[in-house]
Amino acid sequence: MKQKITPNFDKLGGLLPAIVQDIATGAVLMLAFMNKEAWDLTLSTREAHYFSRSRQTIWHKGATSGHVQRVKEIFLDCDADTVLLRVEQVGGAACHEGYASCFFRRFEEEGWQVVGRLQATFHGVDTEDDFWERLDCAGSEADEETRS
Amino acid sequence: MKQKITPNFDKLGGLLPAIVQDIATGAVLMLAFMNKEAWDLTLSTREAHYFSRSRQTIWHKGATSGHVQRVKEIFLDCDADTVLLRVEQVGGAACHEGYASCFFRRFEEEGWQVVGRLQATFHGVDTEDDFWERLDCAGSEADEETRS
Numbered sequence: 001m002k003q004k005i006t007p008n009f010d011k012l013g014g015l016l017p018a019i020v021q022d023i024a025t026g027a028v029l030m031l032a033f034m035n036k037e038a039w040d041l042t043l044s045t046r047e048a049h050y051f052s053r054s055r056q057t058i059w060h061k062g063a064t065s066g067h068v069q070r071v072k073e074i075f076l077d078c079d080a081d082t083v084l085l086r087v088e089q090v091g092g093a094a095c096h097e098g099y100a101s102c103f104f105r106r107f108e109e110e111g112w113q114v115v116g117r118l119q120a121t122f123h124g125v126d127t128e129d130d131f132w133e134r135l136d137c138a139g140s141e142a143d144e145e146t147r148s
Numbered sequence: 149m150k151q152k153i154t155p156n157f158d159k160l161g162g163l164l165p166a167i168v169q170d171i172a173t174g175a176v177l178m179l180a181f182m183n184k185e186a187w188d189l190t191l192s193t194r195e196a197h198y199f200s201r202s203r204q205t206i207w208h209k210g211a212t213s214g215h216v217q218r219v220k221e222i223f224l225d226c227d228a229d230t231v232l233l234r235v236e237q238v239g240g241a242a243c244h245e246g247y248a249s250c251f252f253r254r255f256e257e258e259g260w261q262v263v264g265r266l267q268a269t270f271h272g273v274d275t276e277d278d279f280w281e282r283l284d285c286a287g288s289e290a291d292e293e294t295r296s
Contacts, residue, residue: 002259011201012160019167019176026174028167031230043255053159075251076260078243082179084251095226103223103232107191111150112224 008081009036015051016083020094022101023072023086029094030102032061034083046071048085067091093119156229157184163199164231168242170249171220171234177242178250180209182231194219196233215239241267 009016015033022029032050034042038058041049048069052059062068073086095102095116104116157164163181170177180198182190186206189197196217200207210216221234243250243264252264 002256002261003253004259005253017165017179019179021176028169028176028232030225031165031167031179074255075249076253076255077178077250078245078247078252079250082250084176097226099226101223102225102227102230104226105151105153105224107222107224108150111152113150 005076005080007039007076007083008079009039011081015053016081018048018050019082019084020048020069021084021086022089022094024088025100027101028103029087029089029100032059042071042074042085048087062090065091067093069094091119153224153228155187155224155231156227157187159229163201164229166196166198167230167232168196168217169232169234170237170242172236173248175249176251177217177235177237177248180207190219190222190233196235210238213239215241217242239267 007016012033014035016035016039018032018034020029020032021027032048033053034049035051035058038049038051041058041060048061048071050059050061051057060068068090069085069087070090071085071087075084075086076082077084089100093100095104097104098118099116100119101116104114105112106115107113155164160181162183164183164187166180166182168177168180169175180196181201182197183199183206186197186199189206189208196209196219198207198209199205208216216238217233217235218238219233219235223232223234224230225232237248241248243252245252246266247264248267249264252262253260254263255261
């Protein structure tokens with residue numbers, strides 16, 4: 001029997017956190033947020049759509065660069081307020097900085113160590129899409145104070 | 149060279165999303181939130197501490213039941229506003245419902261299919277800790293409308 005449950009967009013003011021995992025490697029790639037429209041677009045196209053908090057618009061990841069995320073499986077958590085997307089990451093790099101995963105820094109006592117490897121398939125093409133993804137990733141709020 | 153970066157707690161009003169992944173299986177277990185105090189406690193004890201949004205207090209996961217999460221690795225994402233914890237999940241079940249992962253429901257066209265397996269090591273003991281974890285997981289906001 002299938003459960004008829006609607007994801008709960010209310011806990012974060014209309015946004016549903018989406019954890020993105022590479023279905024081939026199991027690596028956690030990124031965290032993004034979906035509004036209801038992004039959720040519906042993801043289901044209908046089977047390519048990941050998010051809501052860009054910096055731009056306040058729908059963000060079809062990789063739309064211009066071609067580095068889309070093909071959604072193979074979607075899971076919902078116990079309290080229906082977070083989804084897990086298992087995706088095929090076209091181009092091999094989910095992160096705008098060219099790493100497979102946005103989580104490329106590991107905590108060590110003395111600071112954060114970059115452990116991610118740059119993907120050979122990432123060309124750093126500065127398309128409009130890359131520009132916007134950089135904005136979404138770096139974020140207007142991630143100012144220099146956090147990187148001191 | 150290590151990077152001196154402080155996680156950014158400001159984007160979600162003092163809360164930092166923490167994705168939790170089983171270091172042995174690669175399974176994504178849950179999403180939780182940390183305030184600065186929970187972050188500091190996680191670093192000092194190497195057991196996962198979160199901020200309970202329903203209780204508005206620090207939540208040392210598994211403190212009473214013994215089903216703690218031993219934090220083996222921590223990663224920070226590109227814009228420093230999300231962390232990934234790779235943990236050893238004591239007891240085998242991260243979810244209060246007895247599943248290894250809170251993401252035990254997979255999307256299918258007709259509805260959500262339960263695909264997670266109940267863990268033999270989960271006894272469903274109704275300790276005070278389990279009670280609170282159930283509250284955190286089910287959440288006061290996850291009312292019947294979302295489960296129609």
